[in-house]
Each structure stands twice: as C-alpha cells, then as structure tokens.
Amino acid sequence: MEKKYCTAIVLAAGQGRRMGTEVHKQYLLLGGRPVLYYSLHTFEASPLIDEIILVTGEGEEQYCKEEIVEKYGISKVKAILAGGAERYHSVWNGLCRMQKDGYVFVHDGARPFVDKDMIARAYEAVCAGKACVVGMPVKDTIKIADENGFVKETPKREELWMVQTPQVFDSELLRGAYAMLMRQAHIEVTDDAMVVEQMLNHPIQFVYGSYENIKITTPEDLEVAEVFAQKYFS
Ligand SMILES: Nc1ccn([C@@H]2O[C@H](COP(=O)(O)OP(=O)(O)OP(=O)(O)O)[C@@H](O)[C@H]2O)c(=O)n1
Numbered sequence: 382m383e384k385k386y387c388t389a390i391v392l393a394a395g396q397g398r399r400m401g402t403e404v405h406k407q408y409l410l411l412g413g414r415p416v417l418y419y420s421l422h423t424f425e426a427s428p429l430i431d432e433i434i435l436v437t438g439e440g441e442e443q444y445c446k447e448e449i450v451e452k453y454g455i456s457k458v459k460a461i462l463a464g465g466a467e468r469y470h471s472v473w474n475g476l477c478r479m480q481k482d483g484y485v486f487v488h489d490g491a492r493p494f495v496d497k498d499m500i501a502r503a504y505e506a507v508c509a510g511k512a513c514v515v516g517m518p519v520k521d522t523i524k525i526a527d528e529n530g531f532v533k534e535t536p537k538r539e540e541l542w543m544v545q546t547p548q549v550f551d552s553e554l555l556r557g558a559y560a561m562l563m564r565q566a567h568i569e570v571t572d573d574a575m576v577v578e579q580m581l582n583h584p585i586q587f588v589y590g591s592y593e594n595i596k597i598t599t600p601e602d603l604e605v606a607e608v609f610a611q612k613y614f615s
Pocket residue numbers: 392393394395396397398399400407436464465466467468469470471472488489490491492596597598
C-alpha cells in the first residue's frame with residue numbers, strides 16, 4: 382500500500398495556567414532541553430512523518446524558530462504559526478495551514494514522551510479506519526461525582542481509557558469535523574476525538590500509547606518527567 386503523506390500538528394500555544402510558571406510550561410527545561418523539543422525531535426526522527434506544523438503562542442514564533450527548531454535541527458517544521466485562545470482554535474489554525482492532505486497527527490507539545498512505536502501503531506490504525514487516538518487503560522478506580530461531591534456512579538474500569546495524543550485522522554475528515562465545530566456558538570471540547578465523535582459520529586480506534594506519555598500539566602508532572610528525560614538520553 383502506498384504511504385500517505387503525514388503531517389504532525391504540534392500544539393504549543395497554551396498558557397500553562399495550571400503549571401503557574403512565568404515561562405510557559407512547553408519551554409521549561411527537562412534534561413537541559415525545552416519540553417517542546419522532545420516531541421518535535423521524535424516526529425522529526427519518525428520516517429512516517431513528512432511535515433511538522435508548529436502552533437505557538439502569539440509572539441513566540443521567533444523564539445521557537447531560533448531557540449528550538451533551528452538550534453536542534455528540526456528540519457521537517459515547515460510552518461510556525463500562532464494559535465488561538467483555546468486548544469481547538471490552535472488545532473484549527475494548524476489544519477488551515479496544511480500544505481497537503483493525507484493523515485494528520487495532532488499532538489500536545491506538552492507531552493514530551495511520544496515515541497516512534499506509538500506513531501507507527503497510530504499510522505497502522507489510521508490507515509485501517511481513518512481515525513484513532515492514543516491512550517492507555519486507567520489504573521485507578523474512577524468514580525463519577527454528583528454536584529454535592531458524593532459518589533454517584535462507578536463505571537467499569539475495563540471500559541475506561543486515559544486519552545493521550547497523538548490523535549490521528551484522515552486530514553479531510555478532521556478538517557471537515559472542525560469546520561462544522563467552528564460554526565457552532567457554544568463549544569466544549571477538550572480533544573480532537575470529541576470533535577469527530579460529536580460532529581461526524583465516525584468510529585475512532587484506541588491505540589496503545591504509554592504510561593510515560595504524560596502531559597505536563599501541574600508542577601509534580603515536571604518532577605516525574607525529569608526522570609523520564611534522563612532515560613531519553615541514556
Ligand atoms: N489555546 C491553546 C491551549 C492549549 N494548547 C496546547 O494544547 C496542549 C494541551 O493543553 P494543556 O495541557 O491544557 O495546556 P495549557 O492550555 O497550556 O494548560 P492550562 O490549561 O493549564 O492553561 C498543550 O501543548 C498546549 O500548549 C494550544 O496550543 N493552544
């Protein structure tokens with residue numbers, strides 16, 4: 382089967398409010414390199430990825446170009462552009478900048494430990510069904526709370542997954558779903574799969590990610606990530 386053109390949209394336009402550092406979390410250093418460096422490096426090294434679009438905060442484009450993309454030789458980055466107020470705005474900006482259709486890997490720049498094997502698993506799944514998300518089965522028991530902070534329900538753990546990125550789609554399918562979303566007045570989505578679920582009801586396959594593919598969200602995540610980063614260079 383002929384290989385499809387693959388674009389990675391790497392998102393780095395967030396404000397990192399839950400991290401609360403002056404420097405946005407995607408630029409904090411891990412093992413001496415910016416958090417954002419790691420996923421860019423992995424997409425660069427993957428033979429499946431043809432092009433990277435980097436979506437940053439407004440005014441951060443030059444910093445990313447000089448201090449990350451050029452400094453570390455990430456040559457597949459073909460565009461660096463500003464994102465928007467919410468994650469879905471940033472994804473939409475990236476989708477509108479794509480040069481060529483094929484498959485699109487949407488990835489959080491705040492998830493440094495995506496690896497080449499999960500990229501390959503996701504590629505295989507998207508070839509088969511046009512839509513997949515990387516994730517892992519939950520390890521804890523998850524409960525649903527009511528509005529008063531009491532336990533309402535305990536869903537079956539075997540059915541629960543923590544959803545990660547990359548989330549990978551046929552690019553025309555994802556752009557179509559996002560175009561529908563952007564026409565709506567009230568939007569509440571936290572990942573790309575939700576857009577495809579809600580707008581198109583298209584089936585989305587789970588693909589195993591890894592328990593190391595964490596999103597750096599709050600300060601203790603950085604401490605854990607520091608340990609993983611040491612392995613990365615060993
Ligand atoms: N308007 C936004 C919001 C988020 N992101 C990116 O989406 C990913 C996941 O978002 P999250 O962890 O929520 O990052 P922040 O929005 O930065 O964090 P917070 O919600 O704590 O402010 C991150 O790589 C972030 O940079 C983005 O590109 N544009």
